Amino acid sequence: DEKKGEVTIGALYKENEFLSPFVLPKELADRHSASSRPEIREIWIKADGGASKANEQAIVDALGDNPAMSIMDRQDIRDMFGGFINTALNIMYGLLAMALLIAVLGVVNTLAMSVFERQQEIGMLRAIGLDRGRVKRMIRLEAVVISVFGAVIGVGLGVFLGWAIGRTLSADIPGYALVIPWDRLALFLALAGLVGVLASLWPARSAAKLNMLTAIKTE
Numbered sequence: 001d002e003k004k005g006e007v008t009i010g011a012l013y014k015e016n017e018f019l020s021p022f023v024l025p026k027e028l029a030d031r032h033s034a035s036s037r038p039e040i041r042e043i044w045i046k047a048d049g050g051a052s053k054a055n056e057q058a059i060v061d062a063l064g065d066n067p068a069m070s071i072m073d074r075q076d077i078r079d080m081f082g083g084f085i086n087t088a089l090n091i092m093y094g095l096l097a098m099a100l101l102i103a104v105l106g107v108v109n110t111l112a113m114s115v116f117e118r119q120q121e122i123g124m125l126r127a128i129g130l131d132r133g134r135v136k137r138m139i140r141l142e143a144v145v146i147s148v149f150g151a152v153i154g155v156g157l158g159v160f161l162g163w164a165i166g167r168t169l170s171a172d173i174p175g176y177a178l179v180i181p182w183d184r185l186a187l188f189l190a191l192a193g194l195v196g197v198l199a200s201l202w203p204a205r206s207a208a209k210l211n212m213l214t215a216i217k218t219e
Contacts, residue, residue, distance in 0.1 A: 104195055110146065111146075119210060122135060135208045136205070147199070148192050162180075
């Protein structure tokens, strides 16, 4: 409205999508918006006695049943953004499950090709005293090493990308802090080892069932 006056600046903050470009008292907004209506994204209310369920209910009663407005306290805002994050995590977990299935097929294929190409080597090991059980354990160990090694690389890249993306977005998200779920990462590594064991069942059984003499003659 091109009116001039003096105001007291209480604080400065970096503009982001979660906060309005500026926050000012209602009296000041009314004084400078008599001829136009400014865009109001949210209204902050400081209640006597602080935030409480009683004050929240009083505000709800005062506003009535208005679908265009919603009342949220600090915990509600946290829950809302937590819901967004949980939804994104659930999508990622679904993609992770698909990746695990593909990884199992990849490990099975790799081990099957390895057994096929090493038939003579396996036959010679059998000839010098390696029994079927040890052949199976050898293949299982190879599968676990492949799976865990791939998981370590994947987890490392995931943590690095999470840190890099978080560092880029931290300027627009107030109170952002990187939290690494070490327990889940350890669980993923353990699952990778289990995936290796499961993926090795068929190749290990095939290697153990090879005929010793036939395998030695293989070129």
